[in-house]
Amino acid sequence: MNRRHFLLTATGFSLAMTVPAIAHNGDETIPGFDEAAASGIPVLVHVTAPWCEVCQAQKPIVAKLVGNGDFAKMKKFDVDFDSQKEILKRYRVQMQSTMIIFKDGKEIDRQVGETEPSVIEAFLRKAL
Template sequence: MNRRLFLFTASALLFAVPTAPSLLAADEIAPGFAEASAAGVPVLVHVTAPWCEVCQAQKPVVANLVGNDDFASMKKFDIDFDSQKDVLQRLRVQTQSTMVLFKNGKEIDRSVGVSDPAEIEAFLRQAL
């Protein structure tokens, strides 16, 4: 009996594997994501949680960069770690304070737990 349960569970997990982020319909990430991707602008998806200290340190740094100067064309989409689990699964994000960077609709890099302003700026520059 345990063998049947194991095989059933394993096969169910095999077919429930989330789709790779590059194969997702762009509009499944967040409202406006599809339009930004189609326009070819750099896109930042920032996964945060209100209780996360690193996230709170990242927010003002990202806010000062995105939409200003060199990053004027970059679009930012905030994803709540606690309430948007479906998006986290599609993006394969496992922790808060994750930043996922897209260029021309494709993921080019991601950063987790970085709050140093210079490192965040260098990370975002990859999409320019």
């Protein structure tokens, strides 16, 4: 019994060592993201799903803010939660309705599930 347990444990360990923790090849980028981030402009990545009620509530709030007024220079990138799984892995996103902001190419904050316009606006201001 000990020998069988040892073999199973050893096999499991060797398999675990051959599989990377995050299985993506690094090529799964959001088109235009790298250029925008490198340019130093504030960037928002918004992960949504068409069936997500929270996402649908966020969209008009974000649309009203991004590209207007203080947020005129902010660039927004939409990521589909259902079809862009490799991008979700790259940015370590686990839920739809996730918003990630970047400043000078670095992630500075993220929030999930927020639908209060004033809170979303305050969140986006962190990237200015």
